[in-house]
Amino acid sequence: MTHSIAILGASGYTGAELVRLIATHPSMRIAALSAHSKAGQPMAQAFPHLRHLDLPDLVTIEEIDFSGIDLCFCALPHATSQAVIRDLPKTLKIVDLSADFRLRDPEEYARWYGGAHAALDQQAEAVYGLTEFYREQIRGARLVAGTGCNAATGQFALRPLIAGGLIDLDDIIIDLKTGVSGAGRSLRENLLHAELSEGAHAYGVGGTHRHLAEFDQEFSTIAGREVKVQFTPHLLPANRGILATVYVKGEAKDIHAALMDAYADEPFLQVLPFGQHPSTRHVRGSNFCHIGVSGDRIEGRAIVIAALDNLTKGSSGQALQNANLMLGEEETAGLMLAPVFP
Known part of the structure; x- marks a missing residue:
């Protein structure tokens, strides 16, 4: 059976990544592609690297006939997505890549995103899209909320450790580096080559980054008590990739064994031999996440390092999964x- 697919927001990086992945899918056909400012253009004009594919032209959302669509990916900006999804057919399966449906508590959404949610009915039915941990709920879902790319990386490193009671829940530090494509395709002065290249800087410092809301929600649910991590992301002059270095109190060998056991049957989560460390260059363009564990010179402390591609496993690949x-x-x-190497 071939499934007809629509991608809303196809002129952004995650939209283009969805097209690249679906092009190799044995049973999906892209039937509609939407864009706002680029409506009327062929996809090859927006993304010349996709010119070899037979794709529909970019149109407005209003021009799409959803009656023949089996599943819709929404790769739209935050806040825009909820307003659009609210008005889509109630029987349509949807995978949303924005932040609009990730948080279960409407008050938490308002606190972190600065306004009331406009689609509370849909927010209530959404399933959190971290595939490896919500697999059965996702199978039966109509609406799945893709995770934040930073949030996914940190959770892959930490969820089994929290669930197993292997680490001190009051002393978790996530030091994360990310490529610039995670900021989207919109023109911004701070993302110009001259502003970004040959340097790196922290942002969202002091607990202001919105992906902390996902850490709070998910880690506290697992632990059955409030868990708050320290999290600082850094922007790198690289196109793709996330590297999260996580510092915890716990026995390193036990932590490594727990991750090996938790992910033994997961096709996309690869735990490296003890003492080996992952690199973003080894997962680039793929849906794989590599995780390494080392002990620290301070007894009773461990370092967990996770690497994934923010556009693939962190977003569009997760959405396709x-x-x-x-x-x-x-x-x-x-x-x-x-993965693409070098």
């Missing part, structure tokens, strides 16, 4: 591309 489950397809379909 979830869509496969929602449509009854093999979870790995279209996603086994090897």
Whole structure:
């Protein structure tokens, strides 16, 4: 069976990444692509690297006939997404890549995103899209909320450790580096080459980054008590990739064994031999996440390092992984591309 797919916001980086991945999918056909400012253009004009594909032209959302669409990916900006999804057909399966449906508590959404949620009914039915931990709920979901790319990376490093009671929940530090594509395709002065290259800087310092809301929600749920981590992201002069270095109190060998056990059957989560460390260059353009564990010179402390591609496993690849489950397809379909190296 071939599934007809629509991608809303196809002129952004995550939209283009979805097209790249779906192009290799054995049972998905892209039937509609929307864009706002680029409506009327061929996809090849927005993204010349996709010119070899037979794709529909970019149109406005209003021009799409959703009656023939099996699943819709929404790669739209935050706040825009909820307003659009609220008015889509109630029977349409949707994977949203924005932050609009990640938080279960409307008050938490308002606190972190600065305004009341405009689609509370849809927010209540959304399933959090961290595939490896919400697999069964995702299979039966109509609306899946993709995670933040930073939030996914930190959770892959920490969820099994929190669940297993292996670390001090009051002393967790996530030091994260991310590529610039995570900021989107919009023109911004601070993302110009001359402003960004040959340097690196922290942002969201002191607990202001919005992905902290996902850490709070998910880690506290696992632990059955409030868990608050220290988290500082840094912007690197690189196009793709996230590297999270996580500092915890716990026995390193036990931590490594727990991660090995938790992810033994996961096709996309690879735990390295003890003492080996991952690199963003080894997961670039792929849906894989590599995780390494080392002990610290201070007894009773450990370092967990996780690397993934923010556009793939952190966003569009995760979205396709979830869509496969929602449509009854093999979870790995279209996603086994090897990383690009060098």
